[in-house]
Amino acid sequence: MSDYHDSQLFKRIHGYIAAGSIGNSMGELMEGYTVEERQQYWGWIDYLPEVRKFYEHLPTVNDRAANPFDTGLGHPPIHHPHTRVPGTTEDGEERFRIMCTAIIEKGGRIDIWDLARAWATLVTPDKFGWMLGSQDQIIYYSIKAGIVPWEVGRYASWPGLYGTTKMMGAVGVVNACFPEQAAKDALELSRIKDVRGVPGNYACEVAAAHSAGVAEALRPGATIDSVIETAASILGPTPRKEFLDVQEIARTSNGDPEYYGKRLQEKYENRQVSNAVEILSAAYGILYMADADPRKAIIYAVNSGRDTDCRAHTAGSLAGALKGIDAVPADWVKTMDDAMKANEHTTSNRTSLETAEGLYKAAINTMNRMKQVIADIEYNL
Numbered sequence: 001m002s003d004y005h006d007s008q009l010f011k012r013i014h015g016y017i018a019a020g021s022i023g024n025s026m027g028e029l030m031e032g033y034t035v036e037e038r039q040q041y042w043g044w045i046d047y048l049p050e051v052r053k054f055y056e057h058l059p060t061v062n063d064r065a066a067n068p069f070d071t072g073l074g075h076p077p078i079h080h081p082h083t084r085v086p087g088t089t090e091d092g093e094e095r096f097r098i099m100c101t102a103i104i105e106k107g108g109r110i111d112i113w114d115l116a117r118a119w120a121t122l123v124t125p126d127k128f129g130w131m132l133g134s135q136d137q138i139i140y141y142s143i144k145a146g147i148v149p150w151e152v153g154r155y156a157s158w159p160g161l162y163g164t165t166k167m168m169g170a171v172g173v174v175n176a177c178f179p180e181q182a183a184k185d186a187l188e189l190s191r192i193k194d195v196r197g198v199p200g201n202y203a204c205e206v207a208a209a210h211s212a213g214v215a216e217a218l219r220p221g222a223t224i225d226s227v228i229e230t231a232a233s234i235l236g237p238t239p240r241k242e243f244l245d246v247q248e249i250a251r252t253s254n255g256d257p258e259y260y261g262k263r264l265q266e267k268y269e270n271r272q273v274s275n276a277v278e279i280l281s282a283a284y285g286i287l288y289m290a291d292a293d294p295r296k297a298i299i300y301a302v303n304s305g306r307d308t309d310c311r312a313h314t315a316g317s318l319a320g321a322l323k324g325i326d327a328v329p330a331d332w333v334k335t336m337d338d339a340m341k342a343n344e345h346t347t348s349n350r351t352s353l354e355t356a357e358g359l360y361k362a363a364i365n366t367m368n369r370m371k372q373v374i375a376d377i378e379y380n381l
Contacts, residue, residue, distance in 0.1 A: 004360065011324035012218050013173055013363070014356035017100075018325060019294040020169065020317030021352060022048070022332045024093040025086070025339070027302045027309035032273050035261040035305040045302050048086040048335050054079040078137070080129040087332075087339030092310060094131040095167035095193075097348045097355075098122055103174050104358030108365040109181075110174075112189055116149035119192070122347040130345035135163065139192060150191040153204075160201040161274040162310045164193045168207040169317060172214025173359045174366055179212035183234045186211035202239045206276040209234040209243075210314065213284070217321035224292050227318060228284050243281045250285030260289065261304030273306040282306070283314035294319040294328045325356075 004010050029049045030038045038045070084090070102110050102118035123132065123140045135157045142152045153164075168186045175182035186208040187196070194203035213231035216222050228247060232240050246264070253260035268278055283301065290296035297319040301312035320328055337351040350358070 004364075008220070008324065009176065009218065009363070010356065010360045011326065012321050013176070013360050014325040014353060015294065015320030015323060015328055016169075016173060016214065016217070016317045017320070017356045017359070018333045018336065018352035019298065019320030019328045020096075020313045021089055021093055021340070022087075022328070022336050023298040023301060023312030023314075023316030024089045024166075024309050025084075025336055026298055027312035028084070028090050030302070030305075031307060031309045033305065033308075034265055035258050035303070038303065038305060038308075039258075046299050048332060050086055051084040051088070052082075053084060054081045078129045078134050082130060085339050085342075087336040088343060089131075089336075089340075090309065091131060091133050091136065092163050092166035092313065094347060095136070095163065096169065097346065097350070099167050099189075100170045100350075100355050100359060101348050103170055103362050104355075106362070108174060108362050108369065109185060110189070112149045112192055115189055115192055116143050116152075119143050127345055127347065131343070131347075135193075150188070153191045153194040156194050158274070159194055159198065160203050160276060161194075161272065162203075162206070162276045162279040162307065163274070164190045164203045165207040165210045165276055165280065166310060166313060167193065168211050169214050169314075170359060172211040172216075173218065174362045175211070175215045176218040176363045176367075177215060177220075179215040179230050179234075182211040182215035183208040202235075203276045205235060205239060206280045209239075210280055213318060214321060217318050222322060224288055224322070227322070228288065231280070231284060239277045242277050243284070246278075246281035246285050247288065250288050253289065255289055257286065257289065257300035257304045260285065260300075261306070265305055268306070274310065279307055279310045279314065283311045284318070286311060286315040287318050290315065290319060292319045292322045294323060295332075 026048050029051050030042060098118050101122060102115050106114050119139055120143050128137055138155050138157055139152055142155060143149060168190055171186045172182045187204055190204040190207040196204045209231040212234045213227050216230040217227045232243055235243055249263050250260060264282055286297055286301045290300050294316055297315040298312045301315045302308050333352060340351055341349050
């Protein structure tokens, strides 16, 4: 392997990719359930489970809270019963992989047209109902119909939720160490899945905050506190207050993820579990509670209730970015990568290592472009 594989930046990018994907996979089984329900059905989860999706005799939270209009836009049906072997990810991670491919193929920062082209070329109708779902059909068919990409998010079937942020973290990687630029890019790119300016909908703002948090986590000298402070600085007054309130709950939960989860259940009772501000806040709180240890962050998130796969993806990826791939359990990485390589329904079979290699090169290209800008300015002084 090239020398760059031993660099701290590469190891931290690889840690970010691997730990996020592992958290996504581990947290899917009990997504949407309370701490008490998870305890009753599965006990303490500290392994990568098999997940059965959309079987009539095995109801899931997604089935219980189904969108009555979630019937698909064509043939075949939108839901195909199937089993996801340990390490398999789901729709949120699939959107993230589309984003990663767009950045890797561009070799640096992308615009919303680049992202739209990735959706139009990587996604095919036969993929819906497996890894991708009805909300992804809206993006795909809108782009294919010629709707300009920055208008597509107006038609989101689940506005204000965290799926936009989950797609966006790679923007923080290509803008490594430059949180301000990461936030600006994310605000633009997020419009392919959600909309700004609707009261109470902070999806795009949260996507920008998390992208900035990722970029900060990759900076030399970054700390848990600096990552949390960076994300908070991007949020407006209302979501920032909620975010900081949850950080205080994390600091007063005595390092107990179940107690933390129950406190959040009380705070967010009768609220949609995938609300963008809640998940951002909860995941960054878990990052603090786990002291940025990737294994702890993932396990704490998975066992804390509500939208566990999103919490674990976010907390795990941030911990991986701060501590690097060497802190991520190697057996988990192998299980996840093996599942990724064997998946027939994904838009990308890249392993975490291959994705990290592509994003690292894109980040270096972005750095070199900035160096050239600096050199041009200095030449004219």
